[in-house]
Amino acid sequence: MPEPTRLVPRRAVLACLPAAIALAACRGDAAPDAATATDARGGTVVVSTPAEPDNLAPPITTSQFGKQVEDLVFERLADLGPTLNTVGDAGFEPRLARSWTWSADSLSIAFTLDPAARWHDGRPVRASDVRFTWRFYTDPATASPTASLLANIDSVTVRDSLTAVVWFARRAPEQFFEATYQMHVLPEHLLAGADRARLGASPFARRPIGSGPFRFVEWVPGQRLALVADTTGGRRRATLDRVVYAFAPDPMTAYQRFASGEADVYEAVRPDKVGEVTANPALRLAVGPTLTYHFLGFNLHRDASDAPHPIFGDRTVRRALSMAVDRAAVVRAMFDTLAVVALGPFPRAAATADTSLVPLPFAPDSAARLLDAAGWVRGADGMRARNGVPLAFAITVPVSSASRVRAAIVLQEQLRRAGVAVTVEQLDFPTFLARLDARRYDAVLAGWSADPGTAAVRQSWGARGARAGGENTGRYVSTVFDAHVDSGVAAFDAAAMHAHFAAAWRRIVDDAPAIWLAEPRTTIGLHARLRPVGIRPDAWWAGLHRWSIAPGQRLARDGAAVTAAR
Amino acid sequence: MTRLLLARLAQGIAVVLLVASAVFVLVRLAPGDPFATALDDATVDMAVRAQWRAAYGLDGSIGTQYVRWLGALLQGDLGWSTSRQLPVTTAIADALPWTLALAGTATVLAFAIGMATGAWQARHRDTTGDRAVTAFSVATVALPDFWLALVVLLAGAGWWHVFPVGGATDPLLDADASPTTRTLDLLRHLALPLATLTLTMIGSIARLQRAAILDQASAEWARTALAKGVAPGRVWRAHVWRTALVPMATLAGLALPHLLGAGVFIEHVFAWPGFGGLAAGAIAARDYHLVTGCTLVATVLVVAGTWLADATSAWLDPRLRAATSESRA
Numbered sequence: 001m002p003e004p005t006r007l008v009p010r011r012a013v014l015a016c017l018p019a020a021i022a023l024a025a026c027r028g029d030a031a032p033d034a035a036t037a038t039d040a041r042g043g044t045v046v047v048s049t050p051a052e053p054d055n056l057a058p059p060i061t062t063s064q065f066g067k068q069v070e071d072l073v074f075e076r077l078a079d080l081g082p083t084l085n086t087v088g089d090a091g092f093e094p095r096l097a098r099s100w101t102w103s104a105d106s107l108s109i110a111f112t113l114d115p116a117a118r119w120h121d122g123r124p125v126r127a128s129d130v131r132f133t134w135r136f137y138t139d140p141a142t143a144s145p146t147a148s149l150l151a152n153i154d155s156v157t158v159r160d161s162l163t164a165v166v167w168f169a170r171r172a173p174e175q176f177f178e179a180t181y182q183m184h185v186l187p188e189h190l191l192a193g194a195d196r197a198r199l200g201a202s203p204f205a206r207r208p209i210g211s212g213p214f215r216f217v218e219w220v221p222g223q224r225l226a227l228v229a230d231t232t233g234g235r236r237r238a239t240l241d242r243v244v245y246a247f248a249p250d251p252m253t254a255y256q257r258f259a260s261g262e263a264d265v266y267e268a269v270r271p272d273k274v275g276e277v278t279a280n281p282a283l284r285l286a287v288g289p290t291l292t293y294h295f296l297g298f299n300l301h302r303d304a305s306d307a308p309h310p311i312f313g314d315r316t317v318r319r320a321l322s323m324a325v326d327r328a329a330v331v332r333a334m335f336d337t338l339a340v341v342a343l344g345p346f347p348r349a350a351a352t353a354d355t356s357l358v359p360l361p362f363a364p365d366s367a368a369r370l371l372d373a374a375g376w377v378r379g380a381d382g383m384r385a386r387n388g389v390p391l392a393f394a395i396t397v398p399v400s401s402a403s404r405v406r407a408a409i410v411l412q413e414q415l416r417r418a419g420v421a422v423t424v425e426q427l428d429f430p431t432f433l434a435r436l437d438a439r440r441y442d443a444v445l446a447g448w449s450a451d452p453g454t455a456a457v458r459q460s461w462g463a464r465g466a467r468a469g470g471e472n473t474g475r476y477v478s479t480v481f482d483a484h485v486d487s488g489v490a491a492f493d494a495a496a497m498h499a500h501f502a503a504a505w506r507r508i509v510d511d512a513p514a515i516w517l518a519e520p521r522t523t524i525g526l527h528a529r530l531r532p533v534g535i536r537p538d539a540w541w542a543g544l545h546r547w548s549i550a551p552g553q554r555l556a557r558d559g560a561a562v563t564a565a566r
Numbered sequence: 567m568t569r570l571l572l573a574r575l576a577q578g579i580a581v582v583l584l585v586a587s588a589v590f591v592l593v594r595l596a597p598g599d600p601f602a603t604a605l606d607d608a609t610v611d612m613a614v615r616a617q618w619r620a621a622y623g624l625d626g627s628i629g630t631q632y633v634r635w636l637g638a639l640l641q642g643d644l645g646w647s648t649s650r651q652l653p654v655t656t657a658i659a660d661a662l663p664w665t666l667a668l669a670g671t672a673t674v675l676a677f678a679i680g681m682a683t684g685a686w687q688a689r690h691r692d693t694t695g696d697r698a699v700t701a702f703s704v705a706t707v708a709l710p711d712f713w714l715a716l717v718v719l720l721a722g723a724g725w726w727h728v729f730p731v732g733g734a735t736d737p738l739l740d741a742d743a744s745p746t747t748r749t750l751d752l753l754r755h756l757a758l759p760l761a762t763l764t765l766t767m768i769g770s771i772a773r774l775q776r777a778a779i780l781d782q783a784s785a786e787w788a789r790t791a792l793a794k795g796v797a798p799g800r801v802w803r804a805h806v807w808r809t810a811l812v813p814m815a816t817l818a819g820l821a822l823p824h825l826l827g828a829g830v831f832i833e834h835v836f837a838w839p840g841f842g843g844l845a846a847g848a849i850a851a852r853d854y855h856l857v858t859g860c861t862l863v864a865t866v867l868v869v870a871g872t873w874l875a876d877a878t879s880a881w882l883d884p885r886l887r888a889a890t891s892e893s894r895a
Binding site: 044046054055140143144145147148197198200201205220221222223224226244245246247248249250252253254256257259260261262427428429430431433434435437469557 | 617651723734738834836843
């Protein structure tokens, strides 16, 4: 179960941040129950962000920020709960669907829509919209990147105007997740005639109409994107009146806009700015878990060939290198106190996590013995070599990530002490990705933002991800790991799922295809007057419609929003 | 003269095509891919990836793409931006007015201040004031644009809170705001990037103006005029300063590349929604069509600026016109 996001009291942060992170003191639902009361309604939240959407048509949106806006403008049938469980329907919260019923054979789920649900143009949301949505996503003409994730859905039928039935090709533990999480329901009456092959060029992609808690107002490229609370349906009315995203491509400028009070939210406060935020009485910091982890991944093969890598092809050497690294020091260099040492290729907040896993220890003496045994012995200069070949490799890192560059430098020094010569290769991000895709690297400092689903790990560390075009670019392949993951993904019983994943994690940690480094915490900067609710590890904005501002703490811009939204 | 300008125009068109074509090829040879971040998820079907490439005209060899691009260019179509998901012409048309507003105002201000400063320095040559202004000019030329932008941003918006941190307008500006309110809001947002961009230009303008005036002031014809009893003030204003304007016209034409180059950093830091930020974002996203489109437009602007500088120089300096006529004869 994920640790809830906590609000760290200002002033106390600097002194006790390490301890504060380790403690799960209180739930993120800091706002009182009365937050949804009429008198709590109102206010504006300005989010300062360096990102901008690619488009706002859910089937073809690829940017994270675009998906964030769509989560507010559109709705799913149901949404993940705070536990992030994806097996069965436990923990899922109703959204467009008020309730759902499983068939006896579990091959279909009938979703009953909320009769009060309305599109933002006033038209009612109907079951036919759900059917249309599935057809739209899976139509090859749409070329939706999400289509393959809906492969287990055989069809969607309409039982009556408010009941949509989703039929599955086969029973699967995550079939409810697949039917709800991967699709935002679309308005058939607006998109039925759309040219699906050119959806990105349609007006809908720039001015979407959804049924979510916020209604789209405007998007001025390079400047702002504005949403207001939808008041037409009277259902799930957002407490806030308005959310405005202010764009600034430079992260420093985006942060400065927040720090100066022009914006209320900055979603990724850097460690070196934490002190500044906590010292400012008008600001505070929300620290919580994420689904992200960072690692130093080894290429187990010589570049793109099938030949084993002369260093990383040897499991013993990989284990030795892992044990030669003081990961806590690397994590401090990367994120100061705003991260914990990763346990393995999973974040602690993931449903599949095994927090009892004991990672390889930091044991320089043992590492030295293992390297000696593998034939990599120290020479007169203290550096290791085998048969005249030095123990040397390059760490490839994107230059745009200051934290990863810092980590590479610390790793370089730590490994030098172990007799390993490391060079740091800094590349711009597109080149970095191209090198990964081509598998032309020795070791890479990378980070994954894990999908809440259980199956995503197959792509990142399983055999199927090792194929051309896959994400497992280091090509770690273990039939034992794959078997446990497959069994875990197929398990309907939570205990069995956990047992299989625990075994899989044990195996991959023992095989050491990477040095698992850091699990950063989300560090959201907030204006002190905000009362955030339900910050989820995979989506801090998940509960934004329930955020509130106490009437006595409102600023001039909050009052202006009331006029604009009503 | 007209013939010379027409020849320059033809050269300019050739340069524009050559530069745009070179960038078209080079950006595709650079490592990376416009869909690397968007579609690199292994769950995305290869057919979907191929469909996206075809939809954006990125399928086929570089030669095929080039012929397709050239054909579209002749119809005024610069392609579709993969990162903005807009026609490239729309993206540029949205951004260019902001850059022209910023760069245009900065040019006027920088030349007004720089020329006045240079003229004052020439009149007060080798005084303490002249040396102090020279030191300041050299400093503004030497300082990196992005560093200067960050300092101005922190001082004006971070420490003193006099101006907004970035952007071109207040994100909360009421849609019904009056034109006066809108203008004032725009000026407040313009102040810091304008100050930065102007500062980056003043130094070189002042230095050149000072040198040009001193050069003309020591010419024989100036000494002759003074010897004949023309008032020194009149010699300076009507003769020396006017003649010293010719290199300034050339500099004005050459200022465009600087404005576009410095604008990339300054617009980025101040979140100014202009052309520089658009181009920088396009390069980072390997947005092939947008990179090529931005290059094309930037080259057109630079060539046009140079052409205008040539025309202005010829208009200001009769010797140039005479030289052209002589060579024709």
